[in-house]
Amino acid sequence: MRHAWLCIGLIVFGCEGKAPPDQPTTDGSLAVDAPGDGGSDVTTAKVSGKVLDYFTGDPLAATAITTVGLQPELATTTAADGTYSFEVAVGSKLFATSTRNNFLNTRNATTVVAQLPVIENLYALASGDVGRQFATANVTAVSGTILIAELQNDLGDPLAGILPAAITLVDGNGALVTGVSAPFFMNAADVDPSLTMSTAFGAAPARARVALLNAPPGTYTLKVNYTDANAAAATHTTSVTITAGGATLALSGGLQANSSTAAITDPSFATDIYPRLQKASKGGLGCASCHNLTGAGSVLPYDNTDPAVVLAAIKAAVGVINATTPAMSTFLTKPLFETTPPQNHPNATFLDVNDPNYKLFLLWITLGTKP
Numbered sequence: 001m002r003h004a005w006l007c008i009g010l011i012v013f014g015c016e017g018k019a020p021p022d023q024p025t026t027d028g029s030l031a032v033d034a035p036g037d038g039g040s041d042v043t044t045a046k047v048s049g050k051v052l053d054y055f056t057g058d059p060l061a062a063t064a065i066t067t068v069g070l071q072p073e074l075a076t077t078t079a080a081d082g083t084y085s086f087e088v089a090v091g092s093k094l095f096a097t098s099t100r101n102n103f104l105n106t107r108n109a110t111t112v113v114a115q116l117p118v119i120e121n122l123y124a125l126a127s128g129d130v131g132r133q134f135a136t137a138n139v140t141a142v143s144g145t146i147l148i149a150e151l152q153n154d155l156g157d158p159l160a161g162i163l164p165a166a167i168t169l170v171d172g173n174g175a176l177v178t179g180v181s182a183p184f185f186m187n188a189a190d191v192d193p194s195l196t197m198s199t200a201f202g203a204a205p206a207r208a209r210v211a212l213l214n215a216p217p218g219t220y221t222l223k224v225n226y227t228d229a230n231a232a233a234a235t236h237t238t239s240v241t242i243t244a245g246g247a248t249l250a251l252s253g254g255l256q257a258n259s260s261t262a263a264i265t266d267p268s269f270a271t272d273i274y275p276r277l278q279k280a281s282k283g284g285l286g287c288a289s290c291h292n293l294t295g296a297g298s299v300l301p302y303d304n305t306d307p308a309v310v311l312a313a314i315k316a317a318v319g320v321i322n323a324t325t326p327a328m329s330t331f332l333t334k335p336l337f338e339t340t341p342p343q344n345h346p347n348a349t350f351l352d353v354n355d356p357n358y359k360l361f362l363l364w365i366t367l368g369t370k371p
């Protein structure tokens with residue numbers, strides 16, 4: 001499995017562009033791309049963009065970027081014009097953290113690598129600018145952390161009109177996180193204590209943002225209650241991690257929060273699970289990019305054309321399905337993001353247990369792994 005990752009280990013030496021080519025490894029063997037789809041056998045996608053100063057938009061040179069959510073994690077540094085790039089397995093969800101002198105370590109909103117290259121700017125928050133947010137909000141820095149979430153509806157438009165009481169930060173037991181300030185809404189530039197509800201500011205794209213100050217370090221769920229398009233009460237949940245003295249950016253809601261899995265109440269392997277295990281180029285979550293006969297995940301191939309063969313292999317492998325405690329199945333725990341590093345799998349497909357596909361897989365196991 002080390003072979004396929006050689007390129008990623010060497011990203012700083014310019015291994016960018018398309019999926020990594022076959023290349024010799026240190027033990028002399030060849031890292032071969034998986035066979036199958038002819039030329040379109042994409043296993044990794046390029047993630048690139050610039051790191052920008054969050055408040056001024058200026059590109060930031062010489063800024064370190066590290067990932068959270070991969071095994072091994074990636075690291076790179078921005079060029080003089082602020083640009084960065086790295087290669088990530090398709091079907092991955094991860095966080096990029098920017099580190100620079102006089103800036104807070106900034107954990108960016110989730111990067112989602114579906115099938116195509118991703119162009120995404122990352123941000124870093126300058127200490128001085130963060131100090132201004134505390135001063136404007138008239139909040140004394142205790143942990144000194146700042147969480148800024150962009151609020152969107154399910155169509156990706158700004159979610160305006162949300163009251164402070166509808167926004168909470170809760171821990172793993174659903175209890176309110178203590179020490180964190182009341183939510184402050186932001187105008188086009190900064191926190192604005194005069195705003196009594198979330199309000200969209202700016203053009204193309206307009207944003208409605210909320211800031212929470214002084215959250216203690218930890219991984220929490222940001223909950224935003226809103227009224228959906230059918231006038232029904234709904235909640236967006238977003239997993240957020242606060243690091244000591246750091247800044248965290250998050251997206252609450254948005255197009256990604258949508259899912260087509262809710263209607264599936266009695267999933268079967270052939271209809272609902274097997275298609276999701278396939279490569280992204282075949283409409284799946286990308287598992288089979290690695291889980292094929294010659295790929296990094298050859299320990300358990302998912303790409304046999306007969307779903308019954310794949311299901312038999314899954315059931316034969318020890319621990320992959322845990323009928324007694326379904327959530328302990330490695331079928332779920334391997335692709336699930338580890339909030340406490342290191343990751344236990346090359347990539348994470350499910351950020352948290354709220355992921356619709358995670359819930360679907362869990363339901364399938366709970367109901368007895370129907371073929």
Ligand code: HEC
Pocket residue numbers: 001089090091277285286287288289290291296297299300317318320330331332334335344345346347349
């Ligand atoms: C980037 C490559 C890659 C992708 C994509 C990938 N895996 Fe894996 N997976 C591996 C490797 C390598 C291993 C073996 C090492 C380990 O257990 O982490 C593995 C191990 C596993 C195991 C344990 C197998 C066993 O026999 O113990 C399961 C279960 C698993 N993966 C499920 C999945 C699922 C489900 C997906 C898609 C949602 C997925 N993986 C996507 C590379 C990948």
